[in-house]
Amino acid sequence: MLAEIAAAWAGRDRPRRRLAADPEARFARGPLAEHVRIRDRNCVGPGCTRPARRSDLDHTREHSRGGRTLAANIGPGCKRHHPDKDRGWTLDQPEPGLFVWVSPLGRTYRTRGEPVRPELPDPDPAPEVSEESAAQLDRRLRRWERSILEPPVTETSRPPPPPAPEQLRDEEPPPF
Template identity: 70%
Template structure:
């Protein structure tokens, strides 16, 4: 990261890149701070901020309530020996926090991935939305892509097979006029 911080092409981004590089160098120390109080009853400080940023929304199936207003819930209950660490905490709105007492089972196979099992045995996997969506692929630029034919090649290919289609008239042919409706005889039975 340091080599990018000194690149003159980056202009005013030097300070930001230097800060990111410094935080990246301290990542092990910062990660250790998340598990600083594994026996604490509530997630606070850096751990709480990390969980809210990681998950962004309630971890309940289909829920879109903000993690800011949700409880930071232990996946494995604190009263039953669950630790207050990243892999055992998730945001749960009031409704989904209580669902564990209504027969739902919640596990966290990996930090930020939640596995809900309903009382009927249905399984729901939830994961927080990414902070930024994946970047799109690079624009291919003008011209055909590798393996694709150009417009000229496509026209040549089509001309080989059906010249009439390409060289046909530019407009639809005239349609015959609709049949003239004459007076309907009233004394004949209907045709059905």
């Protein structure tokens, strides 16, 4: 079992290496292409809902300008948005999967694919430490549920206990 854990640990970087298998390639293919399509889900154009599977895998920084074929430089671009970079828009990917567009008029748009698994909500805050004294707590509880604090009702109609043996001896002796 230890050998299995060691093997899994040794291979922990393998998926990442597969994504960065060929950073000089002209096109994103194989595991890198799959990873980007799943990560971004849609075209990264502002407000665009065209599925990544029906978009080109675009280099954020152009391949011809030294942009590498890595997850941090690839994003899906549909037929409408892919050419926007030639129409005065600039596109940046400051972190893998976050796309920052600047329009020809200087407006900035940030896009990011919807996460496959939503983030877990923050845990509830710890209850505040109460300054309530025992007497105050007692009063407060009585206001809401009087019965839970009352002692249980005891049975009152119990038959009297049988007479003790000494009492029997004190009675009149039998006539013999």
